[in-house]
Amino acid sequence: MADLGLRSVSRRTLLKGGAAVAALGGVSAFLAACGGSNATPSAAASASAAAPSVAPSVAAPSTAAAPSASGTVTFGSNYSDAVPKKAIADVMTAFTAKTAINVTINTVEHNKFQDTINAYLQATPDDAFTWFAGYRMRFFAAQGLATDISDVWANIGANFSDAFKTASTGDDGKQYFVPLYNYPWVVIYRKSFWTEKGYQIPKTIDDFTKLGDQMKKDGLIPLAFADKDGWPAMGTFDILNMRLNGYDFHVGLMAGKQKWTDPKVKAVFQKWAQLLPYFDPAPLGKTWQESAQDLISKKAGMYFLGTFAGQQATDQATHDDLDFFAFPTLGTQYDSEMGIDAPIDGFMVSSKAKNLDGAKALMEYLGSADAANIYLASDSNDVAANKQADTSKYNAFQKSSAAIIAASGKIAQFLDRDTRPDFAGANGMQSFLQTFLKAPTQDLDKFLTGIQGFYDSLPPQ
Amino acid sequence: MDSSSVPAVAPPASAGGATASLPGRRRRKRFSVLTRRDKLTLGLMVGIPAFIHIFLIWLPTIGSIVLSFTSWNGIGGLDKIKFIGFKNYENLFSNYPPFWPAFENNLIWLAVFLFIATPLGMLMAVILDQNIRGTRIYQSVLYMPVVLSLAIVGFIAQLMYSPGMGFINNFLQAVTGDPKWVASGTAIDWLGTPGLNFAAVLVAASWRHVGYIMVLYLAGLKSVDTTLREAAAIDGASARQTFFRVVFPVLAPINVVVLVVTIIESLRAFDIVYIINKGLNGLGLLSVLITNNILGEASLIGFGSAIAVILLLISIGPIIYYLARTMGKEAE
Numbered sequence: 188m189a190d191l192g193l194r195s196v197s198r199r200t201l202l203k204g205g206a207a208v209a210a211l212g213g214v215s216a217f218l219a220a221c222g223g224s225n226a227t228p229s230a231a232a233s234a235s236a237a238a239p240s241v242a243p244s245v246a247a248p249s250t251a252a253a254p255s256a257s258g259t260v261t262f263g264s265n266y267s268d269a270v271p272k273k274a275i276a277d278v279m280t281a282f283t284a285k286t287a288i289n290v291t292i293n294t295v296e297h298n299k300f301q302d303t304i305n306a307y308l309q310a311t312p313d314d315a316f317t318w319f320a321g322y323r324m325r326f327f328a329a330q331g332l333a334t335d336i337s338d339v340w341a342n343i344g345a346n347f348s349d350a351f352k353t354a355s356t357g358d359d360g361k362q363y364f365v366p367l368y369n370y371p372w373v374v375i376y377r378k379s380f381w382t383e384k385g386y387q388i389p390k391t392i393d394d395f396t397k398l399g400d401q402m403k404k405d406g407l408i409p410l411a412f413a414d415k416d417g418w419p420a421m422g423t424f425d426i427l428n429m430r431l432n433g434y435d436f437h438v439g440l441m442a443g444k445q446k447w448t449d450p451k452v453k454a455v456f457q458k459w460a461q462l463l464p465y466f467d468p469a470p471l472g473k474t475w476q477e478s479a480q481d482l483i484s485k486k487a488g489m490y491f492l493g494t495f496a497g498q499q500a501t502d503q504a505t506h507d508d509l510d511f512f513a514f515p516t517l518g519t520q521y522d523s524e525m526g527i528d529a530p531i532d533g534f535m536v537s538s539k540a541k542n543l544d545g546a547k548a549l550m551e552y553l554g555s556a557d558a559a560n561i562y563l564a565s566d567s568n569d570v571a572a573n574k575q576a577d578t579s580k581y582n583a584f585q586k587s588s589a590a591i592i593a594a595s596g597k598i599a600q601f602l603d604r605d606t607r608p609d610f611a612g613a614n615g616m617q618s619f620l621q622t623f624l625k626a627p628t629q630d631l632d633k634f635l636t637g638i639q640g641f642y643d644s645l646p647p648q
Numbered sequence: 649m650d651s652s653s654v655p656a657v658a659p660p661a662s663a664g665g666a667t668a669s670l671p672g673r674r675r676r677k678r679f680s681v682l683t684r685r686d687k688l689t690l691g692l693m694v695g696i697p698a699f700i701h702i703f704l705i706w707l708p709t710i711g712s713i714v715l716s717f718t719s720w721n722g723i724g725g726l727d728k729i730k731f732i733g734f735k736n737y738e739n740l741f742s743n744y745p746p747f748w749p750a751f752e753n754n755l756i757w758l759a760v761f762l763f764i765a766t767p768l769g770m771l772m773a774v775i776l777d778q779n780i781r782g783t784r785i786y787q788s789v790l791y792m793p794v795v796l797s798l799a800i801v802g803f804i805a806q807l808m809y810s811p812g813m814g815f816i817n818n819f820l821q822a823v824t825g826d827p828k829w830v831a832s833g834t835a836i837d838w839l840g841t842p843g844l845n846f847a848a849v850l851v852a853a854s855w856r857h858v859g860y861i862m863v864l865y866l867a868g869l870k871s872v873d874t875t876l877r878e879a880a881a882i883d884g885a886s887a888r889q890t891f892f893r894v895v896f897p898v899l900a901p902i903n904v905v906v907l908v909v910t911i912i913e914s915l916r917a918f919d920i921v922y923i924i925n926k927g928l929n930g931l932g933l934l935s936v937l938i939t940n941n942i943l944g945e946a947s948l949i950g951f952g953s954a955i956a957v958i959l960l961l962i963s964i965g966p967i968i969y970y971l972a973r974t975m976g977k978e979a980e
Contacts, residue, residue, distance in 0.1 A: 302943045305721075305722045305723055305947060306722070309723065309724075330723050330724070332723070408832055408833075415839065415840065415924075415925050415928075415929075416925060416926070416928075417925065417926065417928050467832050467833075468832055468833035469811060469832050469833055469835070469837040469840055470840070471837065471839075471840035471841070471929050472809075472810070472811045472837040472838060472839040472840025472841070472845070473810075473811060473812070473832075473840065477810065477811075477812055477813060480812075480813070481812065481832070486812075486831075486832070609941075609947065609948050612940060613926040613927065613928055613936075613940045614744075614746065614937070614940050614941060617926075617928055618745075618746060618928050618929070621928055621929045625842065625929075637745065640743050641743060641744070641745075643743075644739045644743040644744070645948070646719040646721070646730075646948070646950075
């Protein structure tokens with residue numbers, strides 16, 4: 188999966204296991220109920236503490252859309268890591284200061300939040316909750332578990348590009364999602380190391396392979412690569428498919444409109460097999476964190492991953508030494524399109540929201556430049572979705588991210604966010620991609636028939 | 649329970665004796681041996697566990713069996729559940745590549761526990777029962793992993809086995825001075841190589857299981873009457889003969905417990921594998937497949953239930969054996 192929660196240290200993995208074990212023992216609905224009632228009063232407390240000082244400004248109504256909104260909004264959050272948790276609490280405090288609507292944040296550990304989301308949304312969900320754009324958003328919208336917030340979009344629409352609006356739109360053409368930030372999947376390298384070795388950024392795949400040969404001569408792994416957890420390899424599939432077959436084909440394939448048995452898909456795996464000699468030869472026993480360390484410790488020359496890989500560079504000097512570029516072009520008609528994965532995180536309103544006006548007022552605020560600025564002031568690994576957001580405070584890392592996203596004509600989410608989750612999970616694509624990596628020269632037709640067979644065996648949705 | 653129930657039972661007993669001469673009344677008296685209060689108490693004592701048992705064990709079990717014939721994504725009311733006959737089972741056996749490897753892994757797990765880890769634990773117990781010097785220390789060392797949950801064992805295993813940063817490969821590098829032991833491609837990829845990773849996991853799981861069995865067996869050995877051993881020694885039996893001909897048969901009840909514990913531990917193995925990589929890449933187990941299907945978004949409740957039913961069918965054999973044995977014992 189492409190989500191922040193999976194990316195942090197193994198101690199969290201441990202918690203994940205604990206949650207999973209608990210979920211196996213009990214019914215997930217119970218867990219969700221527990222999670223929901225597990226209120227974290229800190230935000231509410233800090234919000235009310237902040238309220239008196241800002242009371243005068245409340246008199247002047249600042250939310251045009253929902254003047255009737257008041258009371259308390261409950262907010263289910265999966266921002267369970269320290270940095271994003273503080274960042275979102277800051278945003279909520281500012282919202283309360285502005286509108287006098289209190290927000291109670293219920294934080295649930297990231298992976299547990301995802302594992303119990305079905306039951307959570309059906310039982311007693313919070314008014315608003317954190318979620319992801321893409322199929323995962325459209326799915327809950329189609330199941331009637333989210334509230335249409337097109338009216339909010341009428342007010343905040345000008346803050347977002349069409350790409351973000353499309354990513355926030357359900358199958359029925361209405362908006363269900365407010366984006367906050369995203370981050371691109373890119374090739375990351377160490378500036379100082381490359382200057383020392385005289386490496387140049389490869390624009391095309393030929394440059395890339397030449398550079399790879401040179402790196403091998405220099406005793407390096409050209410491209411760090413890890414897939415023990417099953418999901419990182421999806422990023423490689425996505426980029427190769429988009430560069431070879433274009434964004435539209437990729438999205439069609441994810442949606443089940445194209446077949447995995449299509450020769451175009453076979454070409455992707457053939458291309459991948461050609462490039463594998465430049466990848467880390469033993470990815471299946473490594474986590475992305477270990478591969479990021481290979482890059483940082485200069486065992487590997489490059490690493491293709493989301494920019495969150497930067498989290499592994501814990502001291503500032505090393506982090507500042509990291510830079511990245513978009514995956515090289517493959518010499519196809521889709522080179523100019525420059526499609527990339529840049530997953531968007533944001534917010535939705537549950538269909539059972541008790542304080543709907545308050546929740547919509549919150550959505551409107553979350554779609555404002557203010558909210559994005561406050562959030563990114565604390566969490567600087569991502570870039571704002573809001574085009575009005577203040578980019579002058581971006582660090583070099585964020586500036587590069589923003590430039591690459593801006594230069595991309597088409598933006599996909601990520602394989603496991605773009606297709607049905609039962610197909611993407613450990614049962615499906617995660618293990619299929621590992622099967623490929625174990626034997627890249629296997630009979631690809633048989634391999635792809637297996638994938639399509641599995642897709643077809645899933646119940647219709 | 650209510651303390652008044654104790655004296656309440658006593659008077660009817662004497663009353664029963666007094667009215668023994670009147671057979672007709674006696675029968676009626678017998679019915680009233682229990683006061684209303686006793687009946688209530690007994691009813692609650694039997695009823696509450698029965699209720700819990702039915703609701704927490706039988707209902708979910710039957711629910712799983714029913715769900716295994718359906719298609720449902722866990723969203724919406726019961727009316728969204730569609731009955732699809734044996735389709736889940738058909739898909740399971742034909743369209744679902746992870747199933748048979750996981751099934752096989754469960755059997756291998758069972759075999760390794762049964763034929764390697766458990767006998768090893770028993771051996772440790774027998775050795776430590778000899779009152780050798782420092783037996784307490786050895787016992788503690790062997791028992792230590794049992795205190796850890798398998799999830800933590802899985803976490804430790806990852807720290808040991810990691811190809812570039814793990815203890816084992818770095819130890820090999822430090823001892824030999826050859827960097828190939830930690831370089832990607834030449835290092836042993838303990839957790840990334842199918843087959844090898846399962847063996848590595850079994851070693852980690854056995855590490856814990858051996859201690860568990862050792863403690864169980866040691867407790868049993870301590871309870872063996874010393875006169876039995878003395879008698880055997882006087883009859884000229886060797887240590888080996890004493891164990892296999894005298895001690896082992898005497899320990900039959902413990903042996904059954906050990907056997908059942910081993911089987912249960914093998915069938916419910918889950919955490920360690922899930923922690924390492926969610927059962928991917930040759931580490932699949934039936935329990936993990938159930939979780940992968942049922943947990944999460946857009947879950948395949950029916951399909952996961954079908955796998956659960958298969959696991960239930962496998963587990964029910966040893967359960968029946970165990971129950972038949974214990975209940976048979978009690979009947980004697």
